[in-house]
Amino acid sequence: MPPKKCQALLSQLSEYVDGSLDPRLCKVLERHLKTCKNCRVVLNTMRKTIDLYRTVGESEEMPSEVRERLFHRLNLSEYLRKRP
Amino acid sequence: MNESVSSPTFSLEALRNGDRKEFARLVDAFSTPIYRLALRILGDPQDAEDVLQETFIRALSALPTFEGRSSLSTWLYRIAVNEALMMLRRRKPETLLNENDGGDEENSDNESNYLVDWCCLPEEELLSEEARQFLDQAIAQLPENLRLVFWLRDVEGLSIKETAEALGLSETNVKTRLLRARLRLRELLSEYYYERMGMRPEEDAP
Ligand SMILES: [Zn+2]
Numbered sequence: 001m002p003p004k005k006c007q008a009l010l011s012q013l014s015e016y017v018d019g020s021l022d023p024r025l026c027k028v029l030e031r032h033l034k035t036c037k038n039c040r041v042v043l044n045t046m047r048k049t050i051d052l053y054r055t056v057g058e059s060e061e062m063p064s065e066v067r068e069r070l071f072h073r074l075n076l077s078e079y080l081r082k083r084p
Numbered sequence: 085m086n087e088s089v090s091s092p093t094f095s096l097e098a099l100r101n102g103d104r105k106e107f108a109r110l111v112d113a114f115s116t117p118i119y120r121l122a123l124r125i126l127g128d129p130q131d132a133e134d135v136l137q138e139t140f141i142r143a144l145s146a147l148p149t150f151e152g153r154s155s156l157s158t159w160l161y162r163i164a165v166n167e168a169l170m171m172l173r174r175r176k177p178e179t180l181l182n183e184n185d186g187g188d189e190e191n192s193d194n195e196s197n198y199l200v201d202w203c204c205l206p207e208e209e210l211l212s213e214e215a216r217q218f219l220d221q222a223i224a225q226l227p228e229n230l231r232l233v234f235w236l237r238d239v240e241g242l243s244i245k246e247t248a249e250a251l252g253l254s255e256t257n258v259k260t261r262l263l264r265a266r267l268r269l270r271e272l273l274s275e276y277y278y279e280r281m282g283m284r285p286e287e288d289a290p
Contacts (some may be wrong), residue, residue, distance in 0.1 A: 014263035016165045041201045049270045057239035062119040079108035
């Protein structure tokens with residue numbers, strides 16, 4: 001496949017990943033993906049990139065002292081004990 | 085009730101009337117994502133904490149007039165983003181957001197360097213301590229305007245619409261930036277994991 005075509009499809013990958021790409025364009029893209037390994041790699045690694053950041057991001061906790069100071073600052077100290 | 089796994093519902097009426105218990109629930113539901121967002125913008129825990137506090141102080145005083153046109157979460161993110169950007173400008177006036185859109189014309193044509201499929205590296209390799217540090221550095225390299233879109237949409241899971249509202253952008257603009265951010269990060273990660281795979285891209289495969 002000419003790289004030009006891949007370049008053009010690249011811009012649709014993001015919406016494809018989100019499942020928001022127009023169904024007709026989806027078909028075109030999927031047909032291309034079957035024959036183009038490079039685009040498959042871009043798709044897979046893009047998904048994985050998002051995945052990794054989500055995993056790492058969600059595991060990043062706010063320190064409990066930060067929560068305590070926040071509650072004090074907001075005059076909510078009485079509600080400090082119940083952490084959901 | 086769709087996709088409200090991470091966002092419990094709140095009584096707007098109670099919040100507007102100054103119900104402190106309800107406000108405490110709100111603080112607990114959103115303080116962590118807001119702290120993380122501020123940390124991503126400012127890169128400094130103390131600054132992030134200041135922004136966190138300012139965000140809820142401002143929210144508290146603005147709640148009585150909150151009209152509920154956007155969701156509470158979007159509204160809070162928007163306050164937080166504004167606070168964080170204001171602080172950023174105060175700290176480092178030279179890094180204003182007027183850099184253009186994060187470079188569309190630059191080197192997106194040497195894609196071929198980044199065509200290694202590293203997805204199947206084992207999880208402990210993908211998320212090793214070192215790899216996590218790299219992930220941090222990589223996202224910190226993104227221009228602000230791409231990083232924020234990526235963070236809100238892909239990490240915190242806001243919809244395109246919510247991200248647009250939180251950042252005061254059009255949805256089209258969010259989509260464009262999201263694509264650029266994802267492509268850029270994917271390239272950075274590809275370079276990094278490629279080295280870990282210890283093999284060349286199979287460009288000459290039969
Ligand atoms: Zn292709």
